[in-house]
Amino acid sequence: MTRTRPRNEGFRQALEETRLTYAQFAADVRLVAAENGEILRTNPSAVAHWINGRPPAPATAGYVAEALSRRLGRDLTAANFGWELPKQENGPDARLGLGVGPDPVDILRRLGEADINRRQILTTAAYSVAAAALPLGTAQAAEFQRRTAGSSGRHVGQADIRTVQQMITAFAAIDERQGGQHGRTAVVQYLRSDVAEITRGRFASEEVRGEALTAAAALAFLAGWKAYDADEHGLAQRYHLQSLAIAREVDNPLHAAWILRLMAHKGMDIKRPEHTLDLADTALSLATGKAEPGILSTFVICRARALGHAGRGAEAAAEIRRAQDLAARAEDQPPPYWMVLNSTATAQVGSHAGKTLQVLRDHRNAEQHYGRAAQVYGACAPGLNRVVGLSLADQGTQQAAQGHLEQACGTWDRAMGHFDGVYSDRAFKRVAGIRHQLAAFESRGVRAAAQLDEKIRNWQVAHNPPAAAPTVLR
Numbered sequence: 001m002t003r004t005r006p007r008n009e010g011f012r013q014a015l016e017e018t019r020l021t022y023a024q025f026a027a028d029v030r031l032v033a034a035e036n037g038e039i040l041r042t043n044p045s046a047v048a049h050w051i052n053g054r055p056p057a058p059a060t061a062g063y064v065a066e067a068l069s070r071r072l073g074r075d076l077t078a079a080n081f082g083w084e085l086p087k088q089e090n091g092p093d094a095r096l097g098l099g100v101g102p103d104p105v106d107i108l109r110r111l112g113e114a115d116i117n118r119r120q121i122l123t124t125a126a127y128s129v130a131a132a133a134l135p136l137g138t139a140q141a142a143e144f145q146r147r148t149a150g151s152s153g154r155h156v157g158q159a160d161i162r163t164v165q166q167m168i169t170a171f172a173a174i175d176e177r178q179g180g181q182h183g184r185t186a187v188v189q190y191l192r193s194d195v196a197e198i199t200r201g202r203f204a205s206e207e208v209r210g211e212a213l214t215a216a217a218a219l220a221f222l223a224g225w226k227a228y229d230a231d232e233h234g235l236a237q238r239y240h241l242q243s244l245a246i247a248r249e250v251d252n253p254l255h256a257a258w259i260l261r262l263m264a265h266k267g268m269d270i271k272r273p274e275h276t277l278d279l280a281d282t283a284l285s286l287a288t289g290k291a292e293p294g295i296l297s298t299f300v301i302c303r304a305r306a307l308g309h310a311g312r313g314a315e316a317a318a319e320i321r322r323a324q325d326l327a328a329r330a331e332d333q334p335p336p337y338w339m340v341l342n343s344t345a346t347a348q349v350g351s352h353a354g355k356t357l358q359v360l361r362d363h364r365n366a367e368q369h370y371g372r373a374a375q376v377y378g379a380c381a382p383g384l385n386r387v388v389g390l391s392l393a394d395q396g397t398q399q400a401a402q403g404h405l406e407q408a409c410g411t412w413d414r415a416m417g418h419f420d421g422v423y424s425d426r427a428f429k430r431v432a433g434i435r436h437q438l439a440a441f442e443s444r445g446v447r448a449a450a451q452l453d454e455k456i457r458n459w460q461v462a463h464n465p466p467a468a469a470p471t472v473l474r
Helices: 008-017 020-033 043-051 058-072 102-114 143-149 158-178 186-201 207-230 233-250 253-269 276-287 293-309 313-328 345-359 365-381 385-401 406-420 427-443 447-462
Strands: none
Touching: 008 043, 008 058, 008 233, 008 253, 020 043, 020 058, 058 385, 102 186, 102 207, 102 233, 158 186, 158 207, 186 207, 186 427, 207 233, 207 253, 253 276, 253 293, 253 427, 276 293, 293 345, 345 365, 345 385, 365 385, 385 406, 385 427, 406 427, 427 447
């Protein structure tokens, strides 16, 4: 007699709640797997098997749970459906950093250790849409303050804090000049050892303690940025959630707003815009009344971009104009050091206005904004190689979208001049995209395309990232 497996009602009900077809959900699972470096062949038949009681392969179970979490807006794991993950995935680090606990510095220390040791459980972790909504909830309890207030470590004074601030500034300058892979291990090691130790010290006053925690939040922000620049979006998200938790603990609304703003931008960058308009709105609300016009313009342009992704073009255009007006009134004073990777308001507004208009398919105006951003970035500081190169690459793409192929090749050629010596997954992917377009240009007789293709090929050889993970069939 054939034994019949019981139907998995929990999974069936969750899938029904998404209102997706089996084919649509299978596509979601394949997408999550791809973000984790695996190519699956999941199809509607596999989904039917899971409903009928046959469990997916252990790693696939995690992708299924994440796909459902994204669609339903709540955190689900394989255990919710009676499935098991691989042994290492059941440990306490599997969800490390995706929540806001009572001691974010300790979470950062553990994240840093996993990052340095290249633990795959976190370095290949998928970006969680469910976790993206966490900053919109209530702030964490005051247990962290009670725990750190009674620390018995070494005495920490203003000189210690100034040293950390100077190190953050230096690390950020290297990042802008040579890409996120330069100095990444040094940043993470400094965070998990020296800076974590300082936050456990004895402080002369509550103000000094607050400055120590602010420095830790800023360095965590930079560590997350470097993970993002390496295409490790799940790890980057975890760093940024803990950075936000510390900024809230210090009760610095503008610092918290700055982190929320970045989280909104990164969600849009990786085509996961869920919650990003809410994040942008919250950031702008916190910054209003506390930021000078130039800084405030960067929050307004973030909201404009989120509106564009939401399909609200007229409102997005109005916010672009408001951001431009604010940027024109920028005060001539340096921003706080914890505004890591900050540049001139005019350049930031121009770059994100270009991204907004690109989403709205206004290629002509997007081209102009990208070009202006590249010009201002290049003029305001000599070391902003990555962002100038990315802005020029985007400008060339918008020129190509209008059929200006020779002009696009010239702009891309200028971009390549800025990418020399830059080690950044974002830059590598942008350059790969350019080369893909050049193949079509050559077939259409664009003379500049062949020469530029050779230059790009040589650059790719010199800047090649680690090989992609092999295809996995499940």
